[in-house]
Amino acid sequence: MSVAVGRVRCDIKGIGTIRMIFENNGELETVDLLNVLYSPRLRRNLISDSLIDQAGSTFSCKKGQINVYSKDGHKLFTAKKLNGLFCVNPRIEVNRNSNGKNVKGNSRFESVNEIKPKIQNFSTFNVNNLRTWHNRMCHINERYIIQTSKNKCVKGLPELKHSDFKCELCKLAKSRCKPFKPIGKIRSSKPLELLHIELCGPFPDVAIGGHRYFLSIIDDYSRKVTTYPIKEKNGIFKHFSSYQKRPEIFLNSKIINGRTDNGLEFCHAEFQSYLDDLGIKVERTNVYSPQQNVVAERYNYTAVDAIKVMLISSGLSKGFWTEALLCHTYVWNRVCHGNQSLTPFELYSGHKPSVKHLKAFGSTAYSGVSKQLRKSLI
Numbered sequence: 001m002s003v004a005v006g007r008v009r010c011d012i013k014g015i016g017t018i019r020m021i022f023e024n025n026g027e028l029e030t031v032d033l034l035n036v037l038y039s040p041r042l043r044r045n046l047i048s049d050s051l052i053d054q055a056g057s058t059f060s061c062k063k064g065q066i067n068v069y070s071k072d073g074h075k076l077f078t079a080k081k082l083n084g085l086f087c088v089n090p091r092i093e094v095n096r097n098s099n100g101k102n103v104k105g106n107s108r109f110e111s112v113n114e115i116k117p118k119i120q121n122f123s124t125f126n127v128n129n130l131r132t133w134h135n136r137m138c139h140i141n142e143r144y145i146i147q148t149s150k151n152k153c154v155k156g157l158p159e160l161k162h163s164d165f166k167c168e169l170c171k172l173a174k175s176r177c178k179p180f181k182p183i184g185k186i187r188s189s190k191p192l193e194l195l196h197i198e199l200c201g202p203f204p205d206v207a208i209g210g211h212r213y214f215l216s217i218i219d220d221y222s223r224k225v226t227t228y229p230i231k232e233k234n235g236i237f238k239h240f241s242s243y244q245k246r247p248e249i250f251l252n253s254k255i256i257n258g259r260t261d262n263g264l265e266f267c268h269a270e271f272q273s274y275l276d277d278l279g280i281k282v283e284r285t286n287v288y289s290p291q292q293n294v295v296a297e298r299y300n301y302t303a304v305d306a307i308k309v310m311l312i313s314s315g316l317s318k319g320f321w322t323e324a325l326l327c328h329t330y331v332w333n334r335v336c337h338g339n340q341s342l343t344p345f346e347l348y349s350g351h352k353p354s355v356k357h358l359k360a361f362g363s364t365a366y367s368g369v370s371k372q373l374r375k376s377l378i
Contacts (some may be wrong), residue, residue: 001037014038020090022077027168031076031090130163139170179291187220191348192247194220194257198296199236199265200304205318214325215239216303218296222347223340225299227329229322233265241274250349259283259293303328314362327361 001010016038020031033047049059056071064081079086133149134142142163149160188194201213211229215236218225228239248254255278260266262284275282285292303325310324311317333345334353345353359365 001039010039010041012037012039019093020077021093022088022090023165024075024077025166025168029076130160131165131167133157133160134165134167139167139173189221190253191219191221191224191251192253192255194259195255196220196293196296197240197258197260197266198293198300199233199263200300203321205321207322208319209322211322214303214322216296216299217243218299219344219348220295222344223295223338224333224344224348225329227303227325229325233263236265237268237271237274240271244278254278255280257281257283259285259296261285261290261293262287299332303332310361313360316362324361331355331358 001012002008014037016036018033018036020033022029022031052068053059057076058069058073060067060069066079066086068076068079070076077088077090079088081087130142130145133145134140137145145157146160146162148154149157196216196218198216199213200216203212206212207229209229210231213230213233213235215228215230216225217227217240226243228235228243230236230239244255258275258280260282265271266282267284272282290297306328307321307324310328311320314320314324316324333348334343334355336343340347343353345351
């Protein structure tokens with residue numbers, strides 16, 4: 001074999017195959033080099049990029065590094081420039097040649113037409129490797145494995161150190177939707193500019209009045225809540241039309257926007273036609289994204305928790321959940337929550353509410369009988 005510098009000739013002692021293993025973002029990528037010539041006189045392992053080009057691979061060079069791609073455009077490895085050479089540090093598997101000798105070497109990518117590696121021993125299985133124990137221990141969080149190793153809590157686990165490896169299988173199987181960042185401010189500047197509308201239910205226990213759902217309508221500006229217990233989903237249109245008339249007359253203003261999910265109870269033709277006639281724009285959340293209607297979703301969650309506590313503390317049966325809901329909504333509009341300095345009732349109506357008349361839910365009460373209906377000894 002002749003080398004580029006000085007036309008020096010080197011004897012070939014064997015031919016074999018080298019498998020280079022690269023780690024790209026936690027995923028292993030293998031590159032097989034066939035018909036590799038073994039010459040002990042060479043101090044560096046060289047790979048001609050012209051042969052890689054003949055194999056159908058492509059290159060891109062930018063900002064001191066070369067990216068090598070397969071025929072289908074899949075990235076194989078990256079070589080970075082070091083002291084005038086483009087270098088890589090793969091792990092190497094060596095196959096014996098026909099003469100029984102080993103072809104040694106790792107690879108580093110060298111200048112224009114060559115790849116240079118430094119020689120190192122490589123084993124495909126490393127018992128002290130964190131990745132190995134991560135696979136053995138059912139893909140448990142690597143921090144727990146390292147902590148167990150550090151504290152010597154079990155036998156047979158070697159001392160492991162932190163590593164930057166990323167398990168692609170864990171990413172795929174344990175992936176979660178990213179949290180939605182809150183806006184952090186009120187979108188509207190006055191009541192009725194935006195309404196958050198949401199249906200909650202069905203509840204497993206039917207209320208005394210036959211209700212199984214409740215509809216919550218929340219004003220974005222004041223956060224004032226109005227709730228309607230309903231028996232069936234088709235009752236939403238009736239209750240919303242009733243709600244729409246009262247605040248518009250009370251505030252002398254019009255409802256501008258409404259936000260709902262894509263439930264059929266909100267999207268049917270009659271309801272949509274009614275909103276169009278009133279000029280109310282409807283904002284629909286994306287499918288499987290309840291976070292986009294977080295104001296109403298959060299209140300429903302809070303209300304259901306409050307209903308449970310109120311029924312338990314009062315000793316009443318679960319059939320009274322609608323009464324507990326309406327009581328909680330009444331009080332909710334008369335307390336400051338979040339960053340508010342005024343109650344929702346005052347922000348909505350402009351009047352300061354009173355709570356002097358409030359009693360604990362489930363308190364004993366007596367109803368008076370008018371004189372006209374009283375009998376002897378009653």
